[in-house]
Amino acid sequence: MLNRTTTAVLVLLCLTSTAWSAPSVILSWDNTGDYGPQTAGTKTAGWQEAIDACVREGRDLYIQGGWGGRKAIYHTSETIRIPATQDFRIDGGVYVLNWTGPADDPTKDLLVIDSTMNGEYHFGIMVYGGAGAALRLRPENPVPIDGFSVVVETVITSQGIADPRPFEPGERKAGTGLVFDGSKAPIVSSRFDFIGGILNFKTCVETIGAFTQNEFNCLHLHTNAHKSTLFNLGPTSTQNTLKCVIGVDQGAQDVLGFRVQGRNNRIELNTRGGFPKGNELLLDTTATGNRIDFIQGKPVFEADDYLTDHAETPTNALHWTGGNPAPKTLVFPAGKQTYTQRLTPATLRVTSGTCTSLTLTRGTVAMDHTTTASTPITASVGDILQLECTSEVHLEALPVP
Numbered sequence: 055m056l057n058r059t060t061t062a063v064l065v066l067l068c069l070t071s072t073a074w075s076a077p078s079v080i081l082s083w084d085n086t087g088d089y090g091p092q093t094a095g096t097k098t099a100g101w102q103e104a105i106d107a108c109v110r111e112g113r114d115l116y117i118q119g120g121w122g123g124r125k126a127i128y129h130t131s132e133t134i135r136i137p138a139t140q141d142f143r144i145d146g147g148v149y150v151l152n153w154t155g156p157a158d159d160p161t162k163d164l165l166v167i168d169s170t171m172n173g174e175y176h177f178g179i180m181v182y183g184g185a186g187a188a189l190r191l192r193p194e195n196p197v198p199i200d201g202f203s204v205v206v207e208t209v210i211t212s213q214g215i216a217d218p219r220p221f222e223p224g225e226r227k228a229g230t231g232l233v234f235d236g237s238k239a240p241i242v243s244s245r246f247d248f249i250g251g252i253l254n255f256k257t258c259v260e261t262i263g264a265f266t267q268n269e270f271n272c273l274h275l276h277t278n279a280h281k282s283t284l285f286n287l288g289p290t291s292t293q294n295t296l297k298c299v300i301g302v303d304q305g306a307q308d309v310l311g312f313r314v315q316g317r318n319n320r321i322e323l324n325t326r327g328g329f330p331k332g333n334e335l336l337l338d339t340t341a342t343g344n345r346i347d348f349i350q351g352k353p354v355f356e357a358d359d360y361l362t363d364h365a366e367t368p369t370n371a372l373h374w375t376g377g378n379p380a381p382k383t384l385v386f387p388a389g390k391q392t393y394t395q396r397l398t399p400a401t402l403r404v405t406s407g408t409c410t411s412l413t414l415t416r417g418t419v420a421m422d423h424t425t426t427a428s429t430p431i432t433a434s435v436g437d438i439l440q441l442e443c444t445s446e447v448h449l450e451a452l453p454v455p
Contacts, residue, residue, distance in 0.1 A: 079107050082118040083126050083149065091128070099128035101151075105136055119147020119178055126178075131155040133162055138169040138195040138203070148213050149178035153188070160185040160228065169193035169239060171200060173208040179250065183218040185228035188255075193239035203239035214250025215258075217279070223304045225280040231255040236263035236290075248272040253303075257283045261316075265291040271298070278303040283310045289340045291316035302328025311335055314370075317342045324349040325360070335361040342367040348374040355379055357453075363396060368436050372397040374455070381452040386443055393439040399454040401430040402439060407447030413440045 080087035081104040089100035089107065096103055108115050120126030126149035133155075136144075153164045163186040167175070170193070182188035189212070193205045215231040231252045234241050241264065251274035252258045258275055265288065275284050275298045284300055294316075300323055302309045311334040312323060321344060325334050335346060341364075348360060354377035363370070383405070384393065395402070404412070404427040412423045414431055415438045423431050432454075433439065441447060 076113070078114045078116040078145070079104050079111070080116050080118065081128075081146075083120065083128055084118070087118060097132035098130040098134050101128060101130060101134045102132070105134070108142070109137060109139070114143040114145065117144065117146030117149060117178070119149040123148070123150065123179075126150065127152055129154045130164070134165045136165075136167045136170070138193075138197050139173060140171045140197040140199045141173075142170065143174040145174075145176050146178065151178060151180045152218075153180075153182040153184055155184060157183050158185050158228075163187045163190045166190045166192060167205075167210075168195050169197045169203045169205060170208045171197045171204060171206050173205075173210075175208070175210045177210070177212040179213045180215045181218050182215065182231070183229065187230045187233040188215045189231070190233045190235055191241055192233075192235040192237075193241065205236075205239075205241040206243050208244040209247070210244070211247045211249065214248060214274075215252045217254035220254060221278075221304075223278045223280070223306055226254065226256040226282060229255050229257075230260055231258045232260070234259075234261040234265050234268075236261070236265050238263070240264035240266060241268065242266045243268065245269045246271070248275075250274065251276055253277055254279050255282065257286055259284065260286040261288040261291045263288070263290055265294065265316075267293045269295045271296075274299050274301075276301040276303055277309055278306045279309075280306050281308045282306070283313055285312045287312065287314045287316050287319065287321075289315040289338075292318050294319045296320070297322040299324045299326070300334065301326035309333065313338060314341045314344055314346075316340070316344070318344065320345045320347075322347040322349065326351075331359055332362040337361065337363045337365040337370050339364050339366045341365045342369050344370045346370065346372050348372070350374065350376055353377050357397060361397075365396075368394050368396045370397060371435050378455050379453045381450050384449045384451060386441060386447045386449065388443045388445050388447075391441040391443060391447075393441070393449065395433040395435060395437045395439070395451075397435060399432065399434050401452045401454060402433050403430045403450050404428055405448045405450050408444045409441050409447060410444055411440070411442035414438070415440065 082090045085092040089104040091099045093100040131154045164182045180188045313336045315338040355374040414421045
């Protein structure tokens, strides 16, 4: 049986063994860590050298922050790259990672993350004024254990991403805050939390290629940049849960909130306004099967105030806070006419005019309502109403929450 003296000696031997190392590489802005601005030849304030050490030594990375936000700043003039990794963690305090590289080179991003499986990344604030991306996830090379390219089962948290001119209104000609680039390999089943804002880029967030079954949260997605877009959800983005507070600052002009091109996503938008009419949300031609929840502050919700619907397939569904929209009267001339119910369920009824045929079609099922035209008909999203009119017909559509 070991006594206390023997145990203490064994512990001391372990601690002094050349095989022992600290669990994390320390990156520090004040030169007290393993790496930092003092690192010889660095163009990344020690970031790339620290990441390379983590790869060589199989360790995690800790990045020092600091009180007040004025000293814990890492200036980088070269792209920082995290190679394909598995079971890797970056932690740290709140700091600023500041881009000092070229402003006009679209190939120069601030931080690029390759494939990652079971990764955990906690970043501070990224400040980027270039023409590429502040943070780009682009899985391309295989992870070292499972041997394929992917971003999966990974969590990324950041205090925010910003253009270096946070209080200067005006158009940004280029530059993206956050890019999910699944053009080479998928980004799936991961969570992305942006505690602070993503703000003031030409496009604040963009998804490209395979972006599927992820959870994205941003507590403040906003801009003072004219003609900018807050979120561009690409056509192959599917089954994601997206939750954002959105808004326009300093009277920025022609700002688009969400451009949705993908399918079967659930999107929650909490808007504080400032957008042109119909610009909080654009449902593009390829958008289909998406569910959108609007949290807004007006006494009555009117869809036309918030969104523009160009979707070719009428299966996007809309929900909202506040009072319900007023009924709308649709006018059809005599002859054969077709009406498709979009965005919300509604009750439909003919209030004037004569129909010789009135049929509601849901999928492959057609229901004849000719004899009950003046009685409300419940229409779901995507239902098609076909009318044959001998005179002008007024159809009342009452949205159902």
